[in-house]
Amino acid sequence: VFSDVPSVRHVALGQKADLVVIAPATADLLARAATGRADDLLTSTLLTARCPVLLAPAMHTEMWEHPATRRNVDTLRGDGVHVMPPARGRLTGADTGAGRLPEPADIARLAWLLLDGGTLPWDLDGKHVVVTAGGTREEIDPVRFLGNRSSGKQGHALAALAAARGAEVTLLTSSDLPVPPAVTAIHIDSARELRDETLRAAASADVVIKAAAVADFRPSSVSDSKLKKGSDDEPAEIRLERNPDILAELVAARRGGGVPQSCVLVGFAAETGDASGSVLDHGRAKLARKGCDLLVVNEVGRDKTFGQDQNAGWILDSTGAESLVEPGSKDILAARILDAVVAHSR
Numbered sequence: 279v280f281s282d283v284p285s286v287r288h289v290a291l292g293q294k295a296d297l298v299v300i301a302p303a304t305a306d307l308l309a310r311a312a313t314g315r316a317d318d319l320l321t322s323t324l325l326t327a328r329c330p331v332l333l334a335p336a337m338h339t340e341m342w343e344h345p346a347t348r349r350n351v352d353t354l355r356g357d358g359v360h361v362m363p364p365a366r367g368r369l370t371g372a373d374t375g376a377g378r379l380p381e382p383a384d385i386a387r388l389a390w391l392l393l394d395g396g397t398l399p400w401d402l403d404g405k406h407v408v409v410t411a412g413g414t415r416e417e418i419d420p421v422r423f424l425g426n427r428s429s430g431k432q433g434h435a436l437a438a439l440a441a442a443r444g445a446e447v448t449l450l451t452s453s454d455l456p457v458p459p460a461v462t463a464i465h466i467d468s469a470r471e472l473r474d475e476t477l478r479a480a481a482s483a484d485v486v487i488k489a490a491a492v493a494d495f496r497p498s499s500v501s502d503s504k505l506k507k508g509s510d511d512e513p514a515e516i517r518l519e520r521n522p523d524i525l526a527e528l529v530a531a532r533r534g535g536g537v538p539q540s541c542v543l544v545g546f547a548a549e550t551g552d553a554s555g556s557v558l559d560h561g562r563a564k565l566a567r568k569g570c571d572l573l574v575v576n577e578v579g580r581d582k583t584f585g586q587d588q589n590a591g592w593i594l595d596s597t598g599a600e601s602l603v604e605p606g607s608k609d610i611l612a613a614r615i616l617d618a619v620v621a622h623s624r
Contacts, residue, residue, distance in 0.1 A: 288319055292326030299389050300324075302336030302379045303361075305347050311359070312350035330392040332360045334385050339375035355400045362388065363441060363460035380459045387435075387609060388442055394606065396613040401620050403444030408479045409437045410490035410524075412452035414469045418516060419501040428491035430455050432546075432589060435612040436487055437461045443616060448479045452490070469493055469521040476524055480537045485619055487544040488525055489574075496521050529569040542619050543570040548578040558592055565594050571622055572596070574615055593618045 292298070300307065300320070307320070311333075316322045324331060333354070341347060342364060351361050362385065365378040388398060411433020413426040430453025437449040438458035449463045450472060457463040464479075466472045469492045480486050495518040505513060525545045531537040547564045549557040561575030576591040590605040593615060603614045 288322045289326040291319070292323040293328075295323070295327050295329050297329055297389060297393055298324065298327045298331045299334070299385065300332070301334035301382075301385050303333035304335075305337045305341045305344075308333070308335065308347060308350045308354065308361075312353040330360065331358075332362065332385070332389055332392060332398075334362045334380050335364045335377070336379035337364075337377045338369055338373060339377045342377040360388065360392070360398045360442075365459040381456070383456070384438070384459050387438060390607070391439070391609045391613060394610055396610050397617075398439070398442050398613075399620075400444045402440055402485075402616070405445045405484040406448070406482055407437075407440040407445040407485045407487065408448045408450065408476065408483045409433050409440065409487045410450045410472060410476060411437065413491040414452060414472055414493045414521075415467045416469065416493050416496035416521070417500045418497050419503065419505050421504050424493055424496065426491050426493065429453065430490075431587065432608045432612065433487075433489035434458060435608045436489055436615060437463075439609065439612045439616055440485075440487075445485075448483075450475050450479065450490070469496065469524070473522045473524045473527065477527065477531060477536065480528055480531065480541065483537070483541050484623075485542045485544065486528060486537075487615070487619075488528070489546050491546075491548065492524060493521055495519065525568050525570055540623075542572065542622055544572040544574065544615065544619060545570045547573055547575045549575055550578060561592060561594055565596065570596070572615070572618055574611075595622055597622070 310321050311324050314325060316325045335342065354361050362380055364376055365380045366376050367378040368374050369377055412430030413428035415423040415425045417423050430451055433451060434453065434455050437447050441447045441458060441460040447461045449461050450466055451463055452466055464475055466475055472490060472492060498517040498519045528537060528543050532539060532541060545568055547561050549560045551557045557575060557577045561573060565573040573594045574591055575594060587608060588605055589608045589611045591603055593601045593603065603611050
């Protein structure tokens with residue numbers, strides 16, 4: 279009867295879409311989508327879409343926490359729809375709490391991940407994931423410190439995606455990057471601060487991902503005042519002492535019961551090839567030496583990894599499995615690392 283219709287408009291949008299993002303997704307929209315309603319263009323588009331669907335909820339806390347909404351969210355996630363955890367903060371009027379629309383940048387991050395072929399399975403629900411990020415700063419005096427080029431971007435990407443996959447996330451960071459939604463952040467500066475906070479958080483963790491770039495050494499003493507050139511107290515040298523090996527302490531704590539036996543420990547290795555072996559050779563040796571479950575190996579250099587938005591590397595598993603992650607966004611690498619964590623836990 280309608281063979282001359284070039285396209286059926288109320289289903290064409292969903293059929294042609296590469297990604298559907300709804301922001302804000304109200305409690306009413308979640309309810310209608312969960313039951314398969316198709317009584318307007320929006321829900322008809324959802325019902326015909328065969329591409330990834332990302333919903334960013336926004337509503338009052340009481341509505342988000344209502345059992346009916348929780349059932350609807352569970353149904354949607356079971357159907358493969360990606361429902362973001364809402365942000366916490368100011369709502370309508372004077373109300374505050376969970377239910378605030380996530381920031382546009384946080385929504386865009388997950389949207390680009392899905393467009394790039396990444397996945398957001400709800401497979402870390404009920405898990406406590408601890409992530410360390412950024413470079414440590416070891417004070418020389420009130421002005422100067424020993425540090426490194428780490429931006430913290432990879433660690434923050436891991437925290438954001440772990441939360442998006444359902445985990446309770448503790449982020450230990452030295453970076454000033456925005457804290458991802460649904461993530462608890464603790465700011466640290468030195469390696470010893472990071473060691474203390476990591477061991478404290480790891481006591482209840484299911485996963486610890488040590489993405490921070492920790493300084494190997496720190497000054498043996500810290501001056502209370504600025505060290506001035508040409509002054510009588512100008513030091514001829516700065517003596518250093520070794521910082522704690524946090525990953526080794528985590529492995530030892532797991533053996534001793536301070537960290538759950540089932541906790542998956544993930545280390546990072548920033549390597550350069552040399553006469554003694556390739557980047558991958560050094561990574562394999564470090565995995566065996568450290569005794570962690572997974573090791574992410576990055577090749578570093580002047581124009582690689584640190585401060586960049588792209589990353590690549592190898593994910594080495596203590597079982598012997600190895601996977602290469604080709605150059606791509608740090609979110610893609612984060613997704614692959616979390617996939618490896620889930621696979622190792624099975």
